[in-house]
Amino acid sequence: MKRPTPLLATLAALGLTFGAASYTAPAAAREYVSVTVTDRxxxxxxxxxxxxxxxxxxxxxxxxxxxxxxxxxxxxxxxxRPGYVYHPPVWHPYGRGWRVERETWVRDPHWHH
Structure with a gap:
């Protein structure tokens, strides 16, 4: 069995390093359906x-x-969730109806690790 040449090993290592460094995890999909209601x-x-x-x-x-x-x-x-503040759902007037702002977590500007 032949041993890989040092050049081939170096190129493989560089390829793995570059690939790992350039990887970005897929964004989490969030489904949001907005509903406008006429009744308060x-x-x-x-x-x-x-x-x-x-x-x-x-x-x-x-x-x-x-x-x-x-x-x-x-x-x-x-x-x-450390570093975040919880905001509950809130109904707001919207045009001739009402629309709910869903619960969310907002980054806390005063939080430090």
């Missing part, structure tokens, strides 16, 4: 927030549009 959402329901849980943030309940009507989605604990 009902007022939020009162929910008693449970005692705090380490590593979680409370995501309060909200009205969601489902099946042609508003449906209450109860609050829940969401795993905390």
């Amino acid at each position: 959402p009902p007022p939020p329901r009162f929910e008693r927030m449970p005692p705090p849980r380490v590593g979680y943030v409370w995501a309060p309940g909200y009205w969601n549009w489902y099946g042609g009507r508003y449906v209450w989605v109860g609050g829940r604990w969401a795993a905390q």
Whole structure:
């Protein structure tokens, strides 16, 4: 069996290094469907927030549009994301109707590793 020449080994190593350095992971696909509703959402329901849980943030309940009507989605604990702030869903007037801004995590400008 022949041993690879040093030039061939060097070229292979450079190719692997370049390939690894230029790799970018595929972006996570996010599906978002925007719905505009003519009826104003009902007022939020009162929910008693449970005692705090380490590593979680409370995501309060909200009205969601489902099946042609508003449906209450109860609050829940969401795993905390270091460096981000949770923003719950909010309904905003939009033209002659209402549009929901879905829950999201926004980078915290005051966070440092």
